[in-house]
Amino acid sequence: MNNSLRLGIVGTGRMGITHFSIANAHDDAAVVAVADPSKLVTTMLGKYAKVSTYKDYKALLKQEQLDAVMVCTPPALNPDILDALLEAQVHAFVEKPFVLSAADGRRFAESFDAAGLVNQVGYVNRWNDMFTKAKNFVEEGLIGKPLRFRSEMFSPTIIRDPGDAGWRATHANGGGAVYEMASHALDLINYFFGAPDSVGGTSLTKVFSKQVEDVVSSSLFYDEGLAGTIYVNWSDASYRKPTNKFEVFGDAGKLQVDQHGMKIFLTTSNERHGLKAGWNQLYITDVFSAVPFYVRGLEYSAQIYDFIASIQEGNPVRCSFADAAANLEVIDRLFADDAALRAGAVA
Structure with missing residues (x-):
């Protein structure tokens, strides 16, 4: 060696x-x-x-x-x-x-x-073969011009009062649904389309946590007309483990993808990829890239x-650090938008 x-x-x-x-x-x-x-x-x-x-x-x-x-x-x-x-x-x-x-x-x-x-x-989602394949499909125009998207993440991470102990209880330690999970959902948006130009209607909600948010929702906008939403809930006991879901709607179809599979709806068939008009299903076993050593995924x-x-x-x-910095710019906007809306509601 x-x-x-x-x-x-x-x-x-x-x-x-x-x-x-x-x-x-x-x-x-x-x-x-x-x-x-x-x-x-x-x-x-x-x-x-x-x-x-x-x-x-x-x-x-x-x-x-x-x-x-x-x-x-x-x-x-x-x-x-x-x-x-x-x-x-x-x-x-x-x-x-x-x-x-x-x-x-x-x-x-x-x-x-x-x-x-x-x-x-x-x-890590940038290295997941399902998300990478979906990004390639969108870029080559499989579903036409992207018009709307939805990025979601769910988990049962905080489903009771966590107290003040543990790293998830503070933003400084990377806790809170924004830094811990919404950052992944936002990064998928950035990975597919680049960082959005603006955000609006942000709501950061506490369910069980005292100092940080448990639920995140917001709308994201691009100057050329593309728009979408993010919804993240780490207090959802209906999920067994963290799950990312990403959907893109275009003028020739749509795709829905998570870490394990993808559903594609096309208005016309695509012979190159062997996809028919209507619904198609792909699984991670259809597209995965082998690695020499497996841990967690x-x-x-x-x-x-x-x-x-x-x-x-x-x-x-x-x-890169630049990619992560672009993600942080969106996160900063989410916090600022939520604070502004709360201040307006109080006023």
Whole structure:
């Protein structure tokens, strides 16, 4: 095995450990060091995974010569970490939502690009084969000109009073339905069409949470006429696990897609793809791309392997800091629109 890329991880919670296992399955890369404040976690990783361990990112960067770092920490902590990675001239993969403001997002996008450093954010749906296939269909005009869309996400994440403990209870830690889930639903919109020009009618509603929103709804508009809605509810007990749904209506048909399958309605048949007029059904098994190592979903491995390939071969990343910053611009607008509507209602 030729482990030419030396990788580090900052933050070894659920996502950090997921990325640890995927990256270490790569033939030309290895995680050699991790940083986490938990003594239990670092002791176990040092003993059984045989990696160097540190209590924080500063010690890790001081002691290790790394090619890239995967950052899996609360977004409020990420600006300081990213400034340190930039100073060390290290490529960076960061879990979403990356940072907490579009201004910070743009700053890091510009600075990492200017330094020639690969930068990627973990909006994993961009690597899901169903969503990628649906995007290709829309771009090639399968359903005609897109007119309306709907992006939704549901989960039973918060279905009782969560109290004030846990990372999901605060925005600073990436909690709240906007940062945790609506960011994924928004990123699908951006992935398909680019960022919308404006938002309106935003409602952020608490159901069980005290400090953050549980339900998100808004309308999104493009200057050329395309428009759609977003609806996210992480307090929906009718779902067993998080589910993304995306629908696009065009002047020649429509498609409905989630992580596992796609339904396509066409007004006329399409011989190229073997699709008939009326309803058609595709499943993930019809279009999936194989990955060398599977954890949680094919897309999780695909995004890390793409990150490594971007460093080694100069390939463009599928979700850059600039892409994530564009997502944050929409998120900033959602918060501002909701606040304005509430202020108007009070007045």
